[in-house]
Amino acid sequence: MFKDLFHKRKYATIPSGQQPRTKPDIPEGLMSKCPKCGNIQFSKEIEKNLKVCTSCGHHFRLNAMERIAITLDEGRIEEFDADLESEDPLQFPGYAGKLEAQKKSSGLRDAVVTGHGAIGGLPVVAAFMSFDFFAGSMGSVVGEKITRAIEQAHARKLPVIIFSTSSGARMQESILSLMQMAKTSAALAKFQGDGGLYISVITDPTTGGVSASFAMLGDYILAEPGALVGFAGRVVIEQTIRQKLPDNFQTAEFNLQHGQLDKVVHRKEMKSILTKLLDMHAVKGDIAHGG
Amino acid sequence: MAGELPFEKPLSELRKKIEELKKFGAESGIDFTDEICRLEERCTHLQEKLYDELTPSQKMHLARHHSRPTSLDYIQTIFSDFIELHGDRLFADDLAIVGGLAKLNGIPVTVIGHQRGKDTKDNIARFFGSPHPEGFRKALRLMQQANKFNRPIVTFIDTKGAYPGNTAEERGQSEAIARNLREMAMFGVPIICVVIGEGGSGGALALGVGNRILMLENAIYSVISPNGAASILWKDASRADEAAAVMKITADDLVSFGIVEEIIAEPQGGAHRDLAVQAETIKEAVWRHLQELSGFSAEQLVVDRYEKFRKIGKFKSPSAQAEPAAEIIESAQV
Numbered sequence: 001m002f003k004d005l006f007h008k009r010k011y012a013t014i015p016s017g018q019q020p021r022t023k024p025d026i027p028e029g030l031m032s033k034c035p036k037c038g039n040i041q042f043s044k045e046i047e048k049n050l051k052v053c054t055s056c057g058h059h060f061r062l063n064a065m066e067r068i069a070i071t072l073d074e075g076r077i078e079e080f081d082a083d084l085e086s087e088d089p090l091q092f093p094g095y096a097g098k099l100e101a102q103k104k105s106s107g108l109r110d111a112v113v114t115g116h117g118a119i120g121g122l123p124v125v126a127a128f129m130s131f132d133f134f135a136g137s138m139g140s141v142v143g144e145k146i147t148r149a150i151e152q153a154h155a156r157k158l159p160v161i162i163f164s165t166s167s168g169a170r171m172q173e174s175i176l177s178l179m180q181m182a183k184t185s186a187a188l189a190k191f192q193g194d195g196g197l198y199i200s201v202i203t204d205p206t207t208g209g210v211s212a213s214f215a216m217l218g219d220y221i222l223a224e225p226g227a228l229v230g231f232a233g234r235v236v237i238e239q240t241i242r243q244k245l246p247d248n249f250q251t252a253e254f255n256l257q258h259g260q261l262d263k264v265v266h267r268k269e270m271k272s273i274l275t276k277l278l279d280m281h282a283v284k285g286d287i288a289h290g291g
Numbered sequence: 292m293a294g295e296l297p298f299e300k301p302l303s304e305l306r307k308k309i310e311e312l313k314k315f316g317a318e319s320g321i322d323f324t325d326e327i328c329r330l331e332e333r334c335t336h337l338q339e340k341l342y343d344e345l346t347p348s349q350k351m352h353l354a355r356h357h358s359r360p361t362s363l364d365y366i367q368t369i370f371s372d373f374i375e376l377h378g379d380r381l382f383a384d385d386l387a388i389v390g391g392l393a394k395l396n397g398i399p400v401t402v403i404g405h406q407r408g409k410d411t412k413d414n415i416a417r418f419f420g421s422p423h424p425e426g427f428r429k430a431l432r433l434m435q436q437a438n439k440f441n442r443p444i445v446t447f448i449d450t451k452g453a454y455p456g457n458t459a460e461e462r463g464q465s466e467a468i469a470r471n472l473r474e475m476a477m478f479g480v481p482i483i484c485v486v487i488g489e490g491g492s493g494g495a496l497a498l499g500v501g502n503r504i505l506m507l508e509n510a511i512y513s514v515i516s517p518n519g520a521a522s523i524l525w526k527d528a529s530r531a532d533e534a535a536a537v538m539k540i541t542a543d544d545l546v547s548f549g550i551v552e553e554i555i556a557e558p559q560g561g562a563h564r565d566l567a568v569q570a571e572t573i574k575e576a577v578w579r580h581l582q583e584l585s586g587f588s589a590e591q592l593v594v595d596r597y598e599k600f601r602k603i604g605k606f607k608s609p610s611a612q613a614e615p616a617a618e619i620i621e622s623a624q625v
Contacts, residue, residue, distance in 0.1 A: 182475075
């Protein structure tokens with residue numbers, strides 16, 4: 001009994017979960033921090049700068065709608081296959097619920113928006129992937145929409161431009177996702193074989209099943225500065241070879257150096273480069289389509 | 292029993308018991324014939340039950356069995372006059388892929404396959420059957436050659452996936468795989484792919500764009516290895532058995548998705564139990580499919596292959612019946 005009386009408590013107890021931590025009085029989203037240089041700047045400034053850090057030039061990720069807005073004339077797209085939605089063919093645990101959540105948070109039905117528009121007055125079929133939907137992963141819907149877009153371009157004798165960003169094939173649709181790589185590549189084989197022009201624009205990040213299919217099959221392959229481009233993930237490689245990889249590993253610049261890309265293009269220059277490329281393939285006011 | 296898998300243990304224990312009883316009977320002169328007959332019957336019954344109802348993860352272990360026949364085993368048994376050809380003419384000869392010319396029932400064909408090693412040393416030389424870009428480019432070179440000389444192409448798929456490494460990335464792993472997918476779509480010769488072990492991801496698909504895809508009964512084919520899936524799903528690569536169950540990776544699953552045309556039966560207990568029998572069943576199936584395709588023109592073969600892959604995918608499109616009205620999005624300027 002006495003022992004208890006003199007027993008000294010080792011720890012002071014603090015009532016938990018009572019007071020919310022006080023936050024600095026800054027409205028949500030007013031300021032943004034650059035993940036690369038750490039510079040804190042007004043979000044509006046960054047947005048005005050096409051979401052490129054005003055201090056170090058880091059390219060923030062754009063979702064499909066933001067990309068359409070800065071790429072197509074008047075930010076206008078006549079969308080194809082807007083109603084296609086993923087099913088849950090494997091009854092994969094948690095997939096159906098996650099799809100719904102992704103639809104709500106991104107406002108998209110799946111990870112790509114495809115359609116018809118113009119760049120510098122020249123008509124194109126374009127596809128815009130969105131990393132904010134399921135990490136841009138390619139399941140049946142992405143594969144189908146990309147394939148249909150290529151087929152549309154073929155039928156209309158228009159060039160195709162695909163802006164890629166993806167973590168790769170969508171695991172929750174397993175083998176069906178894998179086969180989308182073959183499906184999209186086969187559509188390109190036909191289209192390009194008939195003289196169709198395909199420009200691939202790789203944005204951060206593009207890996208796995210998308211980099212190992214249509215993203216690397218462009219007649220011209222452009223990439224944004226600093227974009228991550230590669231097949232296997234950095235962590236997987238480090239675990240396999242047990243070596244530290246260089247800092248610039250799998251960046252657009254690394255790929256350029258190793259001959260995997262045609263050009264690294266700053267976001268501000270992208271539209272004018274695309275316009276020039278399209279223009280150089282235009283014959284008598286029409287876009288070249290070989291066959 | 293050499294190379295026995297954990298799930299096969301009850302069977303081998305029963306067999307051991309029968310042997311012991313036989314030995315004891317012979318030594319002691321006591322007649323155990325009835326007993327032995329009963330046990331043998333039980334053994335056959337157990338064997339049938341065990342191998343008829345293999346779970347996806349048990350199949351995965353069979354597909355990865357260290358003594359499971361490899362591409363070279365089949366090439367040497369099924370074909371005659373095999374001449375192995377080497378190199379991509381650009382960088383190196385990747386031993387993770389083997390290929391060359393051979394005759395199938397007297398007809399020249401190009402045969403290509405992923406090649407796992409037979410022992411540790413061989414495995415290191417062959418990168419455990421995981422190709423670098425030069426491997427895929429070697430395969431492409433041989434396929435282009437087949438196309439030029441109008442020879443059918445037979446591929447054997449057996450890889451955990453393309454090699455994940457910095458050298459592979461530097462030399463364009465993505466581009467090498469992508470190019471194979473695109474080029475394979477356009478060849479005007481029959482392409483028959485046989486999944487003999489593990490079909491892992493893009494590294495498998497880079498040899499897998501065929502008019503026909505056949506799959507051994509216990510082979511598996513998936514977008515990511517079950518170990519990889521487990522580490523993403525549950526942050527624990529050791530839960531591969533569970534992942535194998537949810538990922539639909541068996542031959543039956545692939546037939547139900549319309550990806551695989553035919554399942555090739557394996558000897559009871561797996562392909563490694565009887566290479567000669569397995570090679571014969573593969574040969575019969577490959578030959579039958581080649582005969583079916585022999586009447587196709589080059590254009591028909593391309594169309595046939597295109598349509599096979601064009602159909603793959605499951606999605607819903609609520610307004611598919613009516614011609615969907617074009618939706619025009621006027622996105623706000625950033």
